[in-house]
Amino acid sequence: xxxxxxxxxxxxxxxxxxxxxxxxxxxxxxxxxxxxxxxxxxxxxxxxxxxxxxxxxxxxxxxxxxxxxxxxxxxxxxxxxxxxxxxxxxxxxxxxxxxxxxxxxxxxxxxxxxxxxxxxxxxxxxxxxxxxxxxxxxxxxxxxxxxxxxxxxxxxxxxxxxxxxxxxxxxxxxxxxxxxxxxxxxxxxxxxxxxxxxxxxxxxxxxxxxxxxxxxxxxxxxxxxxxxxxxxxxxxxxxxxxxxxxxxxxxxxxxxxxxxxxxxxxxxxxxxxxxxxxxxxxxxxxx
Amino acid sequence: xxxxxxxxxxxxxxxxxxxxxxxxxxxxxxxxxxxxxxxxxxxxxxxxxxxxxxxxxxxxxxxxxxxxxxxxxxxxxxxxxxxxxxxxxxxxxxxxxxxxxxxxxxxxxxxxxxxxxxxxxxxxxxxxxxxxxxxxxxxxxxxxxxxxxxxxxxxxxxxxxxxxx
Ligand code: SF4
Numbered sequence: 001x002x003x004x005x006x007x008x009x010x011x012x013x014x015x016x017x018x019x020x021x022x023x024x025x026x027x028x029x030x031x032x033x034x035x036x037x038x039x040x041x042x043x044x045x046x047x048x049x050x051x052x053x054x055x056x057x058x059x060x061x062x063x064x065x066x067x068x069x070x071x072x073x074x075x076x077x078x079x080x081x082x083x084x085x086x087x088x089x090x091x092x093x094x095x096x097x098x099x100x101x102x103x104x105x106x107x108x109x110x111x112x113x114x115x116x117x118x119x120x121x122x123x124x125x126x127x128x129x130x131x132x133x134x135x136x137x138x139x140x141x142x143x144x145x146x147x148x149x150x151x152x153x154x155x156x157x158x159x160x161x162x163x164x165x166x167x168x169x170x171x172x173x174x175x176x177x178x179x180x181x182x183x184x185x186x187x188x189x190x191x192x193x194x195x196x197x198x199x200x201x202x203x204x205x206x207x208x209x210x211x212x213x214x215x216x217x218x219x220x221x222x223x224x225x226x227x228x229x230x231x232x233x234x235x236x237x238x239x240x241x242x243x244x245x246x247x248x249x250x251x252x253x254x255x256x257x258x259x260x261x262x263x264x265x266x267x268x269x270x271x272x273x274x275x276x277x278x279x280x281x282x283x284x285x286x287x
Numbered sequence: 288x289x290x291x292x293x294x295x296x297x298x299x300x301x302x303x304x305x306x307x308x309x310x311x312x313x314x315x316x317x318x319x320x321x322x323x324x325x326x327x328x329x330x331x332x333x334x335x336x337x338x339x340x341x342x343x344x345x346x347x348x349x350x351x352x353x354x355x356x357x358x359x360x361x362x363x364x365x366x367x368x369x370x371x372x373x374x375x376x377x378x379x380x381x382x383x384x385x386x387x388x389x390x391x392x393x394x395x396x397x398x399x400x401x402x403x404x405x406x407x408x409x410x411x412x413x414x415x416x417x418x419x420x421x422x423x424x425x426x427x428x429x430x431x432x433x434x435x436x437x438x439x440x441x442x443x444x445x446x447x448x449x450x451x452x
Contacts, residue, residue, distance in 0.1 A: 027323075035318040039326045046293040046326060050337070053291055053424055055361035057334065195332045202334035203361050 004083045004148075011082040011218070012075070019214025020044045022221070026187075026251055033255045044210065051207035059108045059200045066104035067205050071212040073097035078219040084148030087135045087223070094219070097212075098124055101197065108200035116196030120184035122262050126269035127171035130164075133277040137164030138226070140284040151229045156238075158227040163280025165227050167273045169246055174269065175220055178254040181265050191259070221247065292421035294326045295413065298336030300356055302389070303379060304343025307403035308370035312342060315413075320406045327413065333359035338416050339366045340409075344376045345392050346384045357393040363423035365416040367397040370404045377402060 024041035031038025040046075058064075077093040080086070098120065105117035139145050141160040142153040150157060158165055174181040179188070185196030193199070201209055224246050225239035260268075301309040315322040316329055330336055333356045345353060357366070368389045371377035376387040389395050396419055399412035 031321070031323060036321040037324040038321070039323055040293075043294070043326050046290055047296075050291045050294040050424075053428060054337070054363070055427070057359075057361050059334075191331075195330065195335065198335075199332055200334060202332075206335060 007082045007084075008079045011078050015078060015218040016211055016214050019216075019218045020048075022217055022247060023214065026247075029248070029251050030255055033251070044214075048207045048210050051203055051210070054203035056203045056205075059110075062107055063104050063201070063205055064208075066100050066107070067201070067208045067212075070097050070100040070104065071208050071215070073100060074212045074215045074219070078215050078222075081147060081219055081222055084146060084151075086145045087138060087147060087150075087226075088132075088145050090219070090223075091131050091135060094216070095124065095128070097216075101209075104205075105197035105200070110200045112194045112199040113197060116184045116193050116199065119193075119262065120197055122266065123174050123181070123184055126181075126266050127174045129270060130167040130171040130273040130277060133273060133281065134161075134164045134168045134223075137161040137277070137280065137284070140281070147226065150226060151231070153230045156228045156230045156235055160284060161227065161280060163276040163278075163283075167277035168224070168227075169249070170272045170276075171269055172220060172224070172246070173250060173253055174265070176217065176250055178250050180253075180257040180260045181269075182254075182259060183262060183265065186259075291424040292417045295337050295417045295420055296328045296330045296335055297338050297340050297413070298331070298333050298356065298360065299329060299340045299342070300353060302341060302343030302349050302353065302373065303346040303385060304370065304372050305378075308342035308372065308401075311403045311406055312340060312369060312409060314406045315409050320410060322410060322413065325414070325417070334361070336360050337364060337420055338413065339364060339393075340369055340413070341366065341373050341389045341395075342369045344372045344379050345386045345389060346382075347386065348384075350386060350392050353389065353392050363420060363427050365397065365420045365423070366393055366395045367399060367412050367416045368395045369399045369409055369412065371400055371402045374398045374400060 021041060021044075023044045024039075027043060028038045028041050073093055074097045077090050077097065080093065081090045102117045102120050105113045105120070108114075135145060138150055138157055138161070141157040142150045144150060177185060177187060179186070182188070182191075183196075185193070185198050195201075198206060198209060221243045225236075225243045228239040228242045229235045299309075299312055314320060322329075333339075337360075339357060339360060341353065357364075366389065368374050372379060373389045373395075376385050379385045380387070386392070397412050397416050399408050401408050404412075
């Protein structure tokens with residue numbers, strides 16, 4: 001019990017720091033890949049600090065409430081996960097959070113924002129199957145949906161679930177809003193939708209959105225790490241290395257690909273999910 | 288509070304220009320000049336921008352657009368006019384449709400001369416704008432604090448006389 005409380009507290013306090021640093025690292029590495037010097041790795045913190053000191057222009061009063069709800073559901077998701085609860089429940093909560101975000105983008109009058117919201121819905125449709133299958137993969141490999149049981153398994157889940165892992169990393173590109181699947185909003189400026197779902201968010205609301213993203217990234221990376229963790233303490237080190245490698249891979253994909261249309265995203269995401277995770281599922285069920 | 292100046296986000300609008308300055312602004316973001324090392328992001332969204340970078344002059348058609356973009360930016364904000372077109376109207380000054388430089392429509396803080404303005408000059412202008420941005424942010428923060436203490440004092444006074452809220 002006490003471990004759960006400690007890890008939840010650690011998540012609440014350190015997730016924004018780790019998330020912010022990860023995204024700063026992302027910008028630095030991206031810049032180096034493009035032959036630029038790039039901003040400092042603390043840049044995301046400077047950005048958010050500035051966003052909170054800007055004048056707050058209200059586009060729709062409900063927007064702040066919805067973004068707050070988005071932030072709190074994401075934080076709650078992370079707490080559930082790091083508290084050792086059910087992974088399925090975590091992802092249901094995460095989807096609820098995403099719905100709040102979609103509403104926040106829908107209620108403004110900006111056509112860019114609305115279009116971004118409908119694309120975000122499409123993205124959800126693309127990544128949900130792989131996410132659900134990954135949870136099922138954990139169940140088949142370890143006999144439980146609970147994080148606290150999964151980390152006590154005899155061998156890491158990845159041994160039995162490589163297919164689920166590949167599918168999850170594939171859709172992680174969508175979740176992290178990386179090119180080629182950054183359809184609804186992009187970290188890179190000047191896309192065809194201006195800023196997509198965040199077009200009508202400025203100042204405080206955008207700051208809250210960024211913080212929510214940090215929490216979400218830490219949660220997702222934690223889920224990646226879960227594939228490698230078992231009761232051997234060294235597996236935690238392996239998990240950290242695997243998480244960093246996965247993050248680097250996502251940055252590499254981001255910098256070497258161009259945005260695709262939603263049809264391609266849907267086909268490739270479902271294709272990979274069905275093929276890799278599906279085959280893995282059949283093998284686990286039959287053997 | 289020297290932190291705000293580390294994160295200036297730009298909004299770039301190209302008015303009635305020959306596109307020369309427009310291209311030079313984009314050149315600032317390339318690996319050679321890399322404006323992002325100062326934390327600069329070239330966002331296309333006025334709601335999220337701090338510095339309004341305008342190239343090209345104002346004509347009768349884009350005047351309303353420029354005005355609206357400026358109004359949509361949350362304060363504190365700074366306007367930089369890049370190139371002689373944006374400063375005064377430049378080579379197009381005498382044209383029948385040109386009203387003049389950017390300052391005919393919105394208050395311009397920094398003028399970057401040149402035809403076309405060189406990337407070095409543009410980055411120099413942005414750095415000046417960033418200093419001004421910090422100054423205004425500090426001012427705004429001080430004002431807000433001042434207002435809060437004023438309100439608190441008023442409330443106190445109201446309570447004492449017994450007719451406050
Ligand atoms: S200042 Fe010169 S280069 Fe720049 S937009 Fe005007 S005419 Fe073109």
